Amino acid sequence: MSTIRDDHEVARDLAVEAGQQLMRLRERNGFDEPEVLRTLGDRVSHEFLFSALGRLRPSDAVLSEEGVDDPRRLSARRVWIIDPLDGTREFGEAGRVDWAVHVALWENGELAAGAVSLPAQGSTLSTVDPPWLPEERPAEQRLRITTSRTRPPDFVRRLANRLGAELVPMGSAGAKICAVMLGIADIYIHAGGQYEWDSAAPVAVARAAGLHVSRIDGSGLTYNRSDPYLPDILVCRPELSGMLLASIRNVADLDNAGPHAGA
Template identity: 30%
Template structure:
């Protein structure tokens, strides 16, 4: 029987094949309720495949996915899959390459195995708890920088002065990528210095990437500097700060005491 990471990796690669069958081919699109964004027939096809494959292999695991109705039984499971079938759906719809499949296993509140796969770019990020993070089989590491010189992946919300002490936004450069999971991985491989979110983030967006970043040497916390906890009843984390330890410490010092969540 494959271990959890091998299982996730094989499933992610098959999911990529499914997604690419719809990519740039005008898939059907629906808008979710309450302004939750678009979903395509590709998201649903990938989700169905992953649920069938992963739960078929691990019938005692819980299941948390952006595209599945939440089953509270997952809270009682010792281990739980946390899945975003397609992270960056808007990029997928637009025909951009920067969408990913984000697959993770939580044991209790902690992520123990993780894969983020970008099929259009041929990028496979993987991590096992306590081992180095890998990109296409090669070890990756975070890089450090001063805050004012840092290149940080974040949405426009991070530039709100209310998120920073004394309303002073540091002089870092803000960059953006459509897949939140990929942002964490780009920090893990040292292509960017940090990623931030002052707003609550869904677990399925960051579960896999959080372990990959951690195994690459990043400090990974919520916006208050606390540990991320997964498979929670709300399925939300109170924002995130992910960076090499010295830069992470500086960011936490400069953030407002009560950041806007």
């Protein structure tokens, strides 16, 4: 790969190649020792991506879930934010396809490029060619909210009950946001805390695809901060955002009011 390659293509190609390496690792090792497989997956993908970015973009900083945080990134103009294996639990389970590789570029305060590879699903969504978002969803169709398959937050359950929505359990945050882009779900909401690498790449692609992306109070998402922790996130079709933000406020108000609220 040439160092003059377009950033969008670099993000896509590196995510794809890392995903292919992870698929081969799964095939070679099998699933008899899932923790060993997960540890290998995190390490192999991180080492590949970190090395490739060092070669292709030597002047850029890197923030990786699996790497040591380099404080120089805070003064850098360009920072690659990567999650070498998002959905590590699912990666170590036979038959699971809801895991991903995230590669994003933050530049001058904004996400500039991104790619999410879903290797076990045989697809990659990226800012090279953002997915097409259907203009309308059927009005009679029940809303679908992607949520954690192992740790579904009570807040999301209460919101789903208020909206009469269906919960769609999945693993990786990237897989969940991609599900919204692909029309498998309508909403991804998370209020249990995550980190910048969990969402940077899928958020970059979701924005390019025309989805609404924000904190659950409607404020913007910011990246490459000194503390990479992100408390919450909302990704949805744009026409749903106003209704959802109002519903989220109502659920939060009831939570804050205590057990007798609404009686």
